[in-house]
Amino acid sequence: MNARDAILGRLRGAAPDAAQAAALLVAPERPAVDESALEAEFLARLALPSVSASHDAIDTIADLPAAIARYLDAQGEAPTLCLPPDPRLDPCDWRGFTLHDVAAPAEVAALAIARRGIAETGSLIFETSPAAPMLPNFLALHHIVLLATRDIAPYLEDAPLPGTQPRAHYWITGVSGTTDIEGTYVRGAHGPRFLHVILLRG
Amino acid sequence: MSGFDTRAAAALADSTLKTAVERTAGTAEAKRTLAVAAFPDFEAARTRAAAIKDHVIAHLGHYLEQFEANAIAAGAQVHWAATADEACRIVVDICRKANAKNVARSKSMLGEEIGLQHALAEAGIGRIETDLAEHIIQLADERPSHIIWPAMHKTREQVSALFKAKHRTPHEEDSIAAMAESARRELREQMLGADVGISGANFLIADTGAVCTVTNEGNAELSLVPPRVHIVTAGIEKIVPSMPHAVHMLRMLARSATGAALTQYTTFYTGPKRAHDRDGPEEMHIVLVDNGRTNMREEGLADMLRCIRCGACMNHCVVFRQIGGHAYGGTYPGPMGAVLTPALDGLAPNRDLVQACTLNGKCQEVCPVRIPLPTLLKGWREKSWREGLEPTSMRMGLGLWAWVARRPALYRLATGLALRAMRLLGRRGWIETLPLAGGWTRHRAMPRPAASSFMAQYRKERRP
Numbered sequence: 001m002n003a004r005d006a007i008l009g010r011l012r013g014a015a016p017d018a019a020q021a022a023a024l025l026v027a028p029e030r031p032a033v034d035e036s037a038l039e040a041e042f043l044a045r046l047a048l049p050s051v052s053a054s055h056d057a058i059d060t061i062a063d064l065p066a067a068i069a070r071y072l073d074a075q076g077e078a079p080t081l082c083l084p085p086d087p088r089l090d091p092c093d094w095r096g097f098t099l100h101d102v103a104a105p106a107e108v109a110a111l112a113i114a115r116r117g118i119a120e121t122g123s124l125i126f127e128t129s130p131a132a133p134m135l136p137n138f139l140a141l142h143h144i145v146l147l148a149t150r151d152i153a154p155y156l157e158d159a160p161l162p163g164t165q166p167r168a169h170y171w172i173t174g175v176s177g178t179t180d181i182e183g184t185y186v187r188g189a190h191g192p193r194f195l196h197v198i199l200l201r202g
Numbered sequence: 203m204s205g206f207d208t209r210a211a212a213a214l215a216d217s218t219l220k221t222a223v224e225r226t227a228g229t230a231e232a233k234r235t236l237a238v239a240a241f242p243d244f245e246a247a248r249t250r251a252a253a254i255k256d257h258v259i260a261h262l263g264h265y266l267e268q269f270e271a272n273a274i275a276a277g278a279q280v281h282w283a284a285t286a287d288e289a290c291r292i293v294v295d296i297c298r299k300a301n302a303k304n305v306a307r308s309k310s311m312l313g314e315e316i317g318l319q320h321a322l323a324e325a326g327i328g329r330i331e332t333d334l335a336e337h338i339i340q341l342a343d344e345r346p347s348h349i350i351w352p353a354m355h356k357t358r359e360q361v362s363a364l365f366k367a368k369h370r371t372p373h374e375e376d377s378i379a380a381m382a383e384s385a386r387r388e389l390r391e392q393m394l395g396a397d398v399g400i401s402g403a404n405f406l407i408a409d410t411g412a413v414c415t416v417t418n419e420g421n422a423e424l425s426l427v428p429p430r431v432h433i434v435t436a437g438i439e440k441i442v443p444s445m446p447h448a449v450h451m452l453r454m455l456a457r458s459a460t461g462a463a464l465t466q467y468t469t470f471y472t473g474p475k476r477a478h479d480r481d482g483p484e485e486m487h488i489v490l491v492d493n494g495r496t497n498m499r500e501e502g503l504a505d506m507l508r509c510i511r512c513g514a515c516m517n518h519c520v521v522f523r524q525i526g527g528h529a530y531g532g533t534y535p536g537p538m539g540a541v542l543t544p545a546l547d548g549l550a551p552n553r554d555l556v557q558a559c560t561l562n563g564k565c566q567e568v569c570p571v572r573i574p575l576p577t578l579l580k581g582w583r584e585k586s587w588r589e590g591l592e593p594t595s596m597r598m599g600l601g602l603w604a605w606v607a608r609r610p611a612l613y614r615l616a617t618g619l620a621l622r623a624m625r626l627l628g629r630r631g632w633i634e635t636l637p638l639a640g641g642w643t644r645h646r647a648m649p650r651p652a653a654s655s656f657m658a659q660y661r662k663e664r665r666p
């Protein structure tokens with residue numbers, strides 16, 4: 001008998017009633033979120049020491065390059081950026097930037113567009129696609145994220161993508177950190193040391 | 203002395219170890235306390251988490267088949283392994299087929315449990331541990347001593363010396379931040395050059411076929427995105443029915459493990475890269491590992507299969523805080539390790555391990571999935587007794603106690619005398635040395651007992 005049959009042979013039983021599994025999810029305990037003030041709730045979580053992201057806001061997507069230039073300048077970094085091949089960025093004028101779409105091992109800054117922001121935790125939700133590579137968001141020292149305010153949702157239950165799944169669906173809640181040496185927190189363990197969210201309010 | 207006794211005695215004599223364990227476990231305990239206090243109803247949430255896992259364990263076959271079908275539909279290849287050896291063989295075969303020279307590994311306790319690091323070494327395949335703590339213990343050639351902080355037993359001074367000896371361009375300034383930076387420099391290129399990425403799974407999502415990993419460092423993603431092949435080794439108990447179930451478990455896991463609302467990076471991988479994706483592996487393999495879990499389910503240890511490997515039980519354990527993780531001898535330390543190790547490695551060589559517990563119940567109080575760890579440990583003790591594994595001295599001692607206990611007058615006399623003697627020894631409130639129990643009092647003091655026994659006080663209270 002192969003391992004699959006041997007294992008499943010010992011585990012077979014009646015299939016669960018779908019209602020049983022669903023019943024386990026009724027009224028889950030979770031931190032309270034004021035759903036009438038989602039942006040404020042999201043920004044409050046983003047500012048927590050555990051997330052420690054900075055933020056800015058713009059009215060139209062055309063304002064994005066200026067906002068990124070402002071941020072990089074304030075950080076003392078050159079206007080060099082790894083940009084995803086996403087058509088939503090077409091209205092942007094990147095003059096003054098050095099752009100590339102494949103991240104270098106020591107990438108300074110990468111931009112990504114979040115599908116959702118989650119107020120409960122200050123999380124940013126992403127999926128991979130031909131227009132959204134994953135690696136730059138983990139290699140860059142500065143991870144810059146564009147998020148439309150209308151895409152902020154209250155709870156983590158709002159994060160999953162319904163339907164067919166992409167290769168990776170990922171939630172980012174802060175910067176790469178470690179407490180592996182004596183429990184002391186250090187930012188920028190392997191991935192980004194800085195997370196900067198640009199809210200698109202228009 | 204038995205293996206555990208020897209290891210525990212060595213650990214107790216090591217004051218550096220105590221400092222290191224106390225620094226991390228103490229911080230973890232404090233952070234969890236704050237996180238739980240800030241959560242609206244953590245007790246109800248624990249009950250729900252336990253119910254979700256119980257439901258899965260009761261219908262494990264169904265959910266595994268559902269997971270398998272969905273993972274295959276997404277393009278992953280699913281393998282099944284009944285034993286640790288079989289799991290290692292499958293992983294090594296996949297690596298060989300991929301002509302892998304180097305694998306990047308993201309921390310996985312299941313990987314440790316099945317001995318994957320040895321299997322890879324025997325096959326001549328290079329291994330890069332990418333979690334910072336696993337990197338530390340790989341350099342030191344040691345085993346993990348905690349399931350969340352595998353290098354908990356190391357002080358910053360020890361890590362600094364290790365990195366200076368082994369890193370190509372080590373840190374100069376002796377700060378923890380500089381040491382982390384040194385590891386970042388050392389590991390990044392190696393991660394990007396790996397042929398295969400190997401991870402465990404925190405959760406397997408049945409209705410999507412996704413594998414979930416959580417890290418704070420982002421090392422899982424850096425290990426699993428660049429290589430051509432991604433291999434997952436996961437225990438069959440890691441299943442949850444759907445994403446909303448995973449959401450609840452993630453809320454519990456992060457708070458119980460590190461006191462955070464959520465880990466920094468939570469990723470769900472479903473199959474290999476899609477056509478035209480810019481990055482991601484071309485192959486994804488998932489190895490579902492039993493290694494004793496179906497036995498546990500059938501033999502009274504189903505509760506233990508709820509474990510989500512958060513580490514809270516060990517952070518709060520008075521024994522673990524004294525001796526650290528290595529003394530436990532198995533892959534898993536602390537209270538959960540004391541329950542799991544006899545199931546994985548046999549009771550006979552681990553009978554003293556299940557005795558190394560005060561049964562104070564703290565582990566059960568903090569466990570996010572309400573595992574009755576003390577009860578399970580007592581179950582092992584009973585089994586050890588039934589199977590005659592206890593040493594003659596213990597059997598005779600207990601026999602003598604039972605003989606006296608069945609004679610109330612004699613028992614009262616004996617306990618009365620013992621009480622008086624112990625009160626004489628503990629004049630300042632604590633007994634620091636006890637004849638015939640020097641081993642016990644060497645590392646801890648015993649509180650001076652009350653002036654009269656419980657039964658004597660009870661009788662006095664009841665007298666009108």
Ligand code: SF4
Nearest residue numbers: 509510512513515569
């Ligand atoms: S037994 Fe409970 S507290 Fe211990 S690691 Fe498992 S889930 Fe966490």
